Amino acid sequence: xxxMEIVKFFAGVFILLGAFLSLVTAFGLIRLPxxxxxxxxxxxxxxxxxxxxxxxTFLYFWLIEHHFNSRLLLxxxxxxxxxxxxxxxxxxxxxxxxxxxxxxTVQDDxxxxxxxxxxxxxx
Amino acid sequence: xxxxxxxxxxxxxxxxxxxxxxxxxxxxxxADRVVALDAIGISLVSVVALVSILLDTSAFLDxxxxxxxxxxxxxxxxxxxxxxxxxxxxxxxxxx
Numbered sequence: 469x470x471x472m473e474i475v476k477f478f479a480g481v482f483i484l485l486g487a488f489l490s491l492v493t494a495f496g497l498i499r500l501p502x503x504x505x506x507x508x509x510x511x512x513x514x515x516x517x518x519x520x521x522x523x524x525t526f527l528y529f530w531l532i533e534h535h536f537n538s539r540l541l542l543x544x545x546x547x548x549x550x551x552x553x554x555x556x557x558x559x560x561x562x563x564x565x566x567x568x569x570x571x572x573t574v575q576d577d578x579x580x581x582x583x584x585x586x587x588x589x590x591x
Numbered sequence: 592x593x594x595x596x597x598x599x600x601x602x603x604x605x606x607x608x609x610x611x612x613x614x615x616x617x618x619x620x621x622a623d624r625v626v627a628l629d630a631i632g633i634s635l636v637s638v639v640a641l642v643s644i645l646l647d648t649s650a651f652l653d654x655x656x657x658x659x660x661x662x663x664x665x666x667x668x669x670x671x672x673x674x675x676x677x678x679x680x681x682x683x684x685x686x687x
Contacts, residue, residue, distance in 0.1 A: 480596040487600035487607075490634050494610030497630065503622045506614070521600070521637035522655065528644055535649055543655045544609075547633070549599065550659070554629055554666040561670035562622035576609045 475531040482524030489517030502570035504561045511555025518551075519544050594645070601641050608634050625669045632662030 496509025526540040569576060611634070614627040636658050643651040669680050 476593045477617050480593055480614050483600050483644075484596055484603075486637060487603035490602045490607040490637065493630055493634075494607035497614045497627055498610050501685055503620060506623060507626050510626050514630045514633045518633050525640040525644055529649055529652075533647075533649070537652055539647055539652050540622050541654075543636070543659055546656065546663075547636070550663040551625065551629075551633060554663055554670075555626075557667055557670040558622055558625050558629070560675075561673040562620065564674050565622070567620050567622055 472481030472532060475527065478530075479524040479528040482520050482527065486517040486522075489513045489520065493517065498514065499573065502560055505566050507559045507562075513551055515547060515551040517571065522536050522547070549562055592666075597641055597645055601638065604634050604638055604641070608638075621673060625666060625673070629662055629666045632658060632665070636662075 490513075493510055493514045496513065497506050500506045500509055522540050522544045526537060526544070529535045529537050529540070563578065598643060608631055611627045613622045615624050618624045634648070636655050639651055639654050639658065643649065672678050
């Protein structure tokens with residue numbers, strides 16, 4: 469096994485894992501029952517999948533084409549920082565605009581806390 | 592061998608995007624659609640990365656950063672619109 473083949477093997481493994489995680493995201497979005505669980509699936513596994521694909525691409529361009537591409541590293545860092553924040557914002561917007569939780573939910577502490585706060589205000 | 596792996600990965604991501612488009616069409620609430628569109632934007636990033644490997648060029652790698660930034664801005668704007676009804680607030684005089 470030459471050095472090139474080893475690099476290609478590892479880049480291929482990273483990229484295949486990333487693509488598999490993207491597929492897992494899609495299954496989560498299709499099968500899970502409400503917005504919050506779907507958001508959980510989308511914001512975690514999609515982020516990890518894209519980061520793995522970009523890492524594999526970076527390794528390929530760096531070690532095979534001998535081209536150190538800092539934009540790919542910046543893209544990994546940026547997606548790692550912003551994708552969970554976007555997930556948080558959209559989940560909060562969904563809760564505040566009154567999207568119902570799934571029927572199987574057993575506990576909603578935020579609703580309880582809001583009710584207590586409203587009762588405090590009315591006093 | 593390596594190219595085959597790349598094509599398999601592109602197929603996986605395309606199937607994932609088809610599933611996400613199903614959620615965009617069907618999704619009962621607007622928040623569902625926004626979540627699915629955000630995930631589509633993120634998957635588009637990895638498609639661009641794979642295509643630039645397959646075409647053996649590093650000219651498309653700027654697009655990755657661009658799509659990431661645009662997806663984030665779009666999601667933030669949409670969630671702000673869902674929550675408050677406005678995206679930018681004009682409170683120059685402080686009376687709103």
